[in-house]
Amino acid sequence: MTPGPRAPRPGSGSISPGPATLGIIASAIFLGASGLFVILADATAPTAAFLRCWIAVLALAPLVVGELRKRGRLPQRATVVAACAGAALGLDYVLWAQSVLDAGVGVSTVLISVQVIVFPALVWAFGGSRPGWLFIGCIPVMIIGMLLTGGVLGVDETAENPTRGAIFGVLSGVLYGVYIFGIHHCRRLAPKFVVTPVAVGTVAAGVVTAIAGFALGGLDFDLGLDGWAWMVVLAVFGQALSWVLLSICSPRIPVSRTAALMLLQPLSAVVLGSLVAGERLQPAQWIGAGLVAGIVWVVGGGPEALRRRRWQG
Numbered sequence: 001m002t003p004g005p006r007a008p009r010p011g012s013g014s015i016s017p018g019p020a021t022l023g024i025i026a027s028a029i030f031l032g033a034s035g036l037f038v039i040l041a042d043a044t045a046p047t048a049a050f051l052r053c054w055i056a057v058l059a060l061a062p063l064v065v066g067e068l069r070k071r072g073r074l075p076q077r078a079t080v081v082a083a084c085a086g087a088a089l090g091l092d093y094v095l096w097a098q099s100v101l102d103a104g105v106g107v108s109t110v111l112i113s114v115q116v117i118v119f120p121a122l123v124w125a126f127g128g129s130r131p132g133w134l135f136i137g138c139i140p141v142m143i144i145g146m147l148l149t150g151g152v153l154g155v156d157e158t159a160e161n162p163t164r165g166a167i168f169g170v171l172s173g174v175l176y177g178v179y180i181f182g183i184h185h186c187r188r189l190a191p192k193f194v195v196t197p198v199a200v201g202t203v204a205a206g207v208v209t210a211i212a213g214f215a216l217g218g219l220d221f222d223l224g225l226d227g228w229a230w231m232v233v234l235a236v237f238g239q240a241l242s243w244v245l246l247s248i249c250s251p252r253i254p255v256s257r258t259a260a261l262m263l264l265q266p267l268s269a270v271v272l273g274s275l276v277a278g279e280r281l282q283p284a285q286w287i288g289a290g291l292v293a294g295i296v297w298v299v300g301g302g303p304e305a306l307r308r309r310r311w312q313g
Helices: 017-041 045-071 076-104 105-127 133-150 160-187 193-216 224-252 255-261 265-275 283-297 304-313
Strands: none
Touching: 017 045, 017 076, 017 105, 017 224, 017 265, 045 076, 045 193, 045 224, 076 105, 076 160, 076 193, 105 133, 105 160, 105 265, 105 283, 133 283, 160 193, 193 224, 265 283
16 A cells, blocks of 8 residues: 655646546556566566566656656755665565565565555654554554464465565565655655656665675576566566556545555455465465455545545445
């Protein structure tokens, strides 16, 4: 789930709420499918993280050039914030890719939803915006859900290393929340820029993944034609296109609706993991995934959005 920064009112600008909603749905599904792309590529975790970033940089480059020509230079402070956020994202990608390989697509993507706690907590700590008692009360339930999903009462028998995968999944979620907070703050510092902050963060993430790759024994680019094809799909759809869609579309609809729609990310991962990757979660893990999904929906303003829709209808 990725709440959008405060920006123009819903419906303002060049994109209407209808297409913007479809854009966020597409982004959530692309992000949810990322773990499946990693498995299909059959790449090591550092290699997948490295290629995901640098192929995405190539895809973003033409858009960045056009934006810089139109808007001028990205402010220095925003550049620094985007780079620091990207460094956190790079480490997140390495840990998350390993979590996918260890625990499976569904488990890793559900656990990374811990960012729904981390992001508001950082806004509270550094921005003074208190998240409210509903958010605070949901934290224990979220933790229970993550423990169940991680396998405290049983794990998928096909998982390689479920314990390590669960730990890495939660850690990657924390770093994911740091990245979202950084980009959120960057958009406030430079509201006219959409693609360039994402590109700066992706470059920084690529540098971190390169360092991590060499520290962990090197990168393996012998993926075969199929492996490279899936890495291109991951970089274009699970990185460049998904984040640009979020940056463009999220300011056009209410934050609560964005948060609720982004719930499709962990849910699509669980479904794809079961249907395509053959993952078989235990009943306790399904319960945990349901708890996490429910808390993400509540904290993200799903009930409020539902009540508003009924009232308007």
